[in-house]
Amino acid sequence: MGRWTARLAELGIELPEVAAPAGAYAPAVRSGAHVYTAGQVPFVGGELELTGKVGAEVDPEDAKRCARTCALNALAAVHGLIGLDSVVRVVKVVGFVASAEGFTGQPGVLNGASELLGEVFGDAGVHARSAVGVAELPMGVPVEVELIVEVG
Template sequence: MSIIEEKIEALGLSLPKAAKPVAVYVPAVKSNDLIFTAGQLPSIDGKLITPGGVGKVNEQNKEAAKKAAEVATLNALAAIKLVAESLDHVKQILKVTVFVASESGFSGQPFVANGASELLEKVFEKSGIHARSAVGVSELPLNASVEVELIASLNSNLI
């Protein structure tokens, strides 16, 4: 087991198998020393998590949506592992984009996105500190509350 996966387990979490695409795309792609993930949903064993893991986010369910962002991030890390073979090969998490299915008037997208950012910093430490966008949208695939994309760089000796 990799050092990064041990850190994930120490948090009481586990790295899932990479989610199968629901359309025509791949979970992640590598270009030189960069890995770009497809948008990952907050699913466990192929099912969107509940409570709070499905539907539009508002002030009342933003904590559940933050947890959903964490789960979606674990799925994105699984997609990175699929391409990099080990999360220990990740040099830096460069960019995180979190899409939040938001009710009209909800502006707490940065709070929800912290579910992704806090996990990445705990697991990768300084290498997990990243640039980020938190975007409110009207709908997400499969009625998910959040969708997370990551861009990571790999250690140059692995290219």
């Protein structure tokens, strides 16, 4: 067991199965020293965790939990492609939040993903990030997250 998979076990976190693509794309692609994941939504056991807009049907704390789930799904995509223990560092997180009119707490929602990456990778999990509010996301989900990681 490598460094990151051991850390997941220590935290009691199991990576989910890689979600099957909902279109003509790959869950993750390697280019040089980086892996880029497709946008991951909050699937748990093949079912959507929540749907709706944050600030209306979805509470920001519930959306934060969904962002964590999205990040786990993104890590699963990385693991499925190259093995999680090949990760050198998390470079960038991009998150989209389906936002009700007037909702401006997108960064707090995306902290669910960022905090998970910090728990797992420590200093190597500190990353650049964009937290973007959008009108709609696929399947009505409240959050979508993608990662860029450097690999060795």
